[in-house]
Amino acid sequence: MLQEHAKLLALLKETDEVTGRKKLQKLVYIAKRLKQPFQEKFQFHMYGPYSEELTLQMEEMAQASFIQETHEQKGGYYQYRYSLTPAGEEFLDAAMPEGAGLDAELLETLNERSAKFLELVSTVLYFDQLPKEEVKAKVYKLKARQNYSDEDIDEAYAFIDALRKR
Amino acid sequence: MGRPDGQLVEEKVFKDPVHRYIHVRDELIWELIGTREFQRLRRIRQLGTTYVTFHGAEHTRFNHSLGVYEVMRRMVENLEKKMTWDEDERLVCLAAALLHDIGHGPFSHSFEKVFGTDHEDWTRRIITGDTEVNAVLSRMGSRFAERVADVIGKTYENKLIVSLISSQIDADRMDYLLRDAFYTGVSYGNFDMERILRVMRPQEDQAVFKLSGMHAVEDYIMSRYQMYWQVYFHPVTRSAEVILSRILHRARELMRGGYPFRQEPVHFQSLFSETLSIRDYIRLDESLVLYYFQEWEDEEDPILRDLCRRFMNRHLFKYVECDPSKQMLIWPELQELFRKIGLDPSYYLIIDSSSDLPYDFYRPGEKDERLPIHLLMPDGSLSELSRQSDIVEAISGKKRTDHKLYYPRDLLEDQSEYAEEKRRILTLLHAQEGS
Known part of the structure; x- marks a missing residue:
C-alpha cells in the first residue's frame, strides 16, 4: 500500500523536518544514488536532478494529512517546510511495520547541508560517469548563476567519497 | 539527393x-x-x-x-x-x-x-x-x-x-x-x-x-x-495500465522461478535479467508485447492467464475512490480476505495514484525548483504567468491528487464460493468509497 509514499514518510521521520522543495528533491536524489531504496524517477532540470513524481507524492501526502506542509512567501515564491504528522506516523507503521530500511545517519548528514550545496552534490553525481574535469566544466556551464568555485566542487567530491566509504 | x-x-x-x-x-x-x-x-x-x-x-x-x-x-x-x-x-x-x-x-x-x-x-x-x-x-x-x-x-x-x-x-x-x-x-x-x-x-x-x-x-x-x-488520467485507462504492469510483474516472477512457459518470452529475457543491449531494446515494440499477451492467454499459470485475458479482451478491474488515511485501517483485513478467497492481493488489489502518471499540469512552484512560464511586460520586465492571469492562478493551486483502488469486481460478485468473505470485501470497499 503506497510503499513509495511510506518511504518518504520514513525519511521525514529520520530527519524531523526538511526545508525547501529543492532541498528535498536533492536529498532524495542523492540518497537514491547512494543505494537508499527510493524508486522515484529523476530528470535533469534547470536546477539539477528533479522528480515530478516526488513533488506529486508530497502533495498527495499533504492532502492526506500525513505530512505538515507549511509555506512562507519569499520574494514572490513560496518555500515549503515538511514534517511528519501523527496520522503520517500511523500510516507509516501500518504500511511498513518492519521499517523502511533507510540509513538515518546518511539522511541526517544530508539534511544538515544547504540546498545550494546539495544541488552541487546532486549535479556532480548526475554526471559521475564523466571525468572530474568534464564534470567541472558542466557545473560551470550549467550552474553559472550559482557561482560554484573549484573548492566547492572539490568539497562536493570529498563529501560524496566520505558518504560512500561509510 | x-x-x-x-x-x-x-x-x-x-x-x-x-x-x-x-x-x-x-x-x-x-x-x-x-x-x-x-x-x-x-x-x-x-x-x-x-x-x-x-x-x-x-x-x-x-x-x-x-x-x-x-x-x-x-x-x-x-x-x-x-x-x-x-x-x-x-x-x-x-x-x-x-x-x-x-x-x-x-x-x-x-x-x-x-x-x-x-x-x-x-x-x-x-x-x-x-x-x-x-x-x-x-x-x-x-x-x-x-x-x-x-x-x-x-x-x-x-x-x-x-x-x-x-x-x-x-x-x-x-x-x-x-x-x-x-x-x-x-x-x-x-x-x-x-x-x-x-x-x-x-x-x-x-x-x-x-x-x-x-x-x-x-x-x-x-x-x-x-x-x-x-x-x-482517465480511470479506465489506468485500470488497463494497472493490469499491464501486473502482467509484466507476473511474467518476470515466473521467469525467475523457472516456470516452463508454453510460449517462452525470449524477447524479454535480457530485459528480465537486466542485460538489455541496444539491439534487444530496439526489437521491442507493442506488436511483440501484444503477441506474447495473446499467447499467454492460454498459459497454465492462472494469474498470468487471467490478467492477459483481461487485458486483451478489455475485461478490466473496477475501482473505488481511495483515501489513504482511511485505507490504512482496513488494508490488513482486505489483504487477508483476498488471500482467503484465493486471490493474491499483489496482483488483484492495487492502489493507483496521481503521482504514478507521467503528465502534470502547470503550477508556478517554488523558487529554484523548476522554471515557470514568464510574461514579457511592456516595460521589459518579466512576470510569472499566474501573477498576471486570474485563470491560471485559479487552477494552479487546485487539488490534483487522486488515488483509486482497483480490484476484479466480477470475481467478487461470483459468490458460488466464499460468499461470506466476498460480501465482506465488497462491503469494505464500498464503505471506503462512501465515507
Whole structure:
C-alpha cells in the first residue's frame, strides 16, 4: 500500500523536518544514488536532478494529512517546510511495520547541508560517469548563476567519497 | 539527393492532420526519419493503453515526433527573425526535437515502472551508441550526436534551446496536447499555437511570451489542465495500465522461478535479467508485447492467464475512490480476505495514484525548483504567468491528487464460493468509497 509514499514518510521521520522543495528533491536524489531504496524517477532540470513524481507524492501526502506542509512567501515564491504528522506516523507503521530500511545517519548528514550545496552534490553525481574535469566544466556551464568555485566542487567530491566509504 | 549546404534538392512534406503539413528541407532530418530506430516508433503508441478508453487514440510516437519537429521548425523560423542563430545550432534543435522520444519502448510507462528502465537513458544510448541514428548524426561532426543528446537530456549549455523542447510550454507539449486531443476526439485540447509562436520572445535562459499574448497562453494552460483530468488520467485507462504492469510483474516472477512457459518470452529475457543491449531494446515494440499477451492467454499459470485475458479482451478491474488515511485501517483485513478467497492481493488489489502518471499540469512552484512560464511586460520586465492571469492562478493551486483502488469486481460478485468473505470485501470497499 503506497510503499513509495511510506518511504518518504520514513525519511521525514529520520530527519524531523526538511526545508525547501529543492532541498528535498536533492536529498532524495542523492540518497537514491547512494543505494537508499527510493524508486522515484529523476530528470535533469534547470536546477539539477528533479522528480515530478516526488513533488506529486508530497502533495498527495499533504492532502492526506500525513505530512505538515507549511509555506512562507519569499520574494514572490513560496518555500515549503515538511514534517511528519501523527496520522503520517500511523500510516507509516501500518504500511511498513518492519521499517523502511533507510540509513538515518546518511539522511541526517544530508539534511544538515544547504540546498545550494546539495544541488552541487546532486549535479556532480548526475554526471559521475564523466571525468572530474568534464564534470567541472558542466557545473560551470550549467550552474553559472550559482557561482560554484573549484573548492566547492572539490568539497562536493570529498563529501560524496566520505558518504560512500561509510 | 542533397546539396553541399545540407539542404534537400526538393523539399519533402508529410501530410499531417494536426499541422496540415510537416516540411523537411534538411538532408539530416530526412535521413534520420529513415533510420530503423526512428521507423520503430511507428509501432509504439503515443498514449499507451488510452486506446481502450478512446478508441481513436491509436496514433504513434512516430506521428508525435514528426509533429514536435514541425513545431520546433516553426519556432526556429520565428525566433530567427528576432535573434541571430547559428546554422549548426538550428540543426541541433531540429534533430533533438525529432529524436526526443527515440528511447521510448512499448507501453513505456509500465515497463519503466516494472523494470526500472528509463526512456531518457535509452534515448541517449540510441543517439550516442552503435545505431543508424548515430551514424547519420556523426556525419555532422564528431560531437554533434553528443550535443543532440545533451539537449534532450536538458544538460546542454544553451538553455534557451533546452527550454524550446523541454519546459512548461515547449514544442513537445504543444504537439502532444493538440495531437492527443485530435486522435481521442475530445474538444478541449485545442489552443492557438500559431499565436503562441508569434508572441514568443527569446531570452538568455528561456523563451518568454509578450503580455499581449497572455490569453493564448492561458488557453494552452487550460487545455493542459483539461486533458490531464479527462484523457491522461482517465480511470479506465489506468485500470488497463494497472493490469499491464501486473502482467509484466507476473511474467518476470515466473521467469525467475523457472516456470516452463508454453510460449517462452525470449524477447524479454535480457530485459528480465537486466542485460538489455541496444539491439534487444530496439526489437521491442507493442506488436511483440501484444503477441506474447495473446499467447499467454492460454498459459497454465492462472494469474498470468487471467490478467492477459483481461487485458486483451478489455475485461478490466473496477475501482473505488481511495483515501489513504482511511485505507490504512482496513488494508490488513482486505489483504487477508483476498488471500482467503484465493486471490493474491499483489496482483488483484492495487492502489493507483496521481503521482504514478507521467503528465502534470502547470503550477508556478517554488523558487529554484523548476522554471515557470514568464510574461514579457511592456516595460521589459518579466512576470510569472499566474501573477498576471486570474485563470491560471485559479487552477494552479487546485487539488490534483487522486488515488483509486482497483480490484476484479466480477470475481467478487461470483459468490458460488466464499460468499461470506466476498460480501465482506465488497462491503469494505464500498464503505471506503462512501465515507
